[in-house]
Amino acid sequence: MAAPLYRRIAQQIKEEIQSGIWKEGEAIPTEMHLSERYEASRVTVRQAIKGLVEEGLLEKVQGSGTYVKEQKIEHNIFELLSFTEEMRSLNKEPVNKILHFELKEADDQVKRMLKLSDGEKVFYVRRQRLVDDVPYVVEDTYLPVSMFPNLSYGIMTGSKYDYIEKEVGMKIKDSFQEVIPVLPSPDIAEALTVETSMPILKIQSYSVFSDGTIFEYSENHFKSDEYKFTLRASRP
Structure with a gap:
């Protein structure tokens, strides 16, 4: 029929x-x-x-x-996936372009988020995360040097979570995230190829190992015309 x-x-x-x-x-x-x-x-x-x-x-x-309709990447806020894992699940191959990689003393905000002592150093890495040459996310990550003394520029061009779980051998358990709509600073706008007048989504997060140790503080800036965030709420 x-x-x-x-x-x-x-x-x-x-x-x-x-x-x-x-x-x-x-x-x-x-x-x-x-x-x-x-x-x-x-x-x-x-x-x-x-x-x-x-x-x-x-x-x-x-x-x-x-x-x-323009098809945005749908990010489930309740799933703890790296950008690399998320893109590969959609049959897309991501590229991480390192914009900054430096060893520095943690400022007050980073020290508080990572529960560090005075004078402790962190790796600060800014990555532009691209798919098909289109920037989707700009990520600022802070990782304690004491936990990741062998972290390198080359490692951060790949999957950070792969390195932590497969090479360092630590199990990642949770990420605690705060989503904030913001106007991008000029440097973030340039990296995302958007105007400074275009709102973007900023996620501030810290992540913990299965033993409760905080190992990472990140600020991710998402292009709002490429991403949408979803969550599922159940009525008790």
């Missing part, structure tokens, strides 16, 4: 989106144009479009038209 016409039209539109004929952010043709193209009534075309809107492939903008 043949599928209803509106579903066949929806499937054709979906295939054109997936093949890149209709690109993300672009307006699709009008209902009248599509009804002529597919030799179908506007009611049938409207039904096909409605299904694709519900599926998340298209979005309607009041007073403007219907557009191919």
Whole structure:
């Protein structure tokens, strides 16, 4: 039994989106144009479009038209995955570009977050995290030198969590995060290739080993047009 016409039209539109004929952010043709193209009534075309809107492939903008929806990376805030792990789960290969790598004395904020004593040193690393040459995140990480004396520039071009768990041999348990919408500083805006007037999402976090030891403090700046954050809340 043949599928209803509106579903066949929806499937054709979906295939054109997936093949890149209709690109993300672009307006699709009008209902009248599509009804002529597919030799179908506007009611049938409207039904096909409605299904694709519900599926998340298209979005309607009041007073403007219907557009191919830009697909943001969906980050589940309750899953503790590294950026590398998250991107690879989506069949994307990330690249870490080191913008700063230095040994320094912890300032008051970092000392407080990592529970360090006066005079203790940390590695400060700023990484620009890219996929397909597009910067998604700028990460500032502080790691105690006493815990990671062999940390190197080369290690930080890869997965930090892989290094900690596989080479250092420590088990990561939890990350405690605070999400803050902010306007980027000029250097962060430049690294994310956005305007300073464009809001971004900043996550301040500290992470702990299974024995409760705090081993990392990070500030991650996420490009808000590439990322969305989701969580699942259950009613008791």
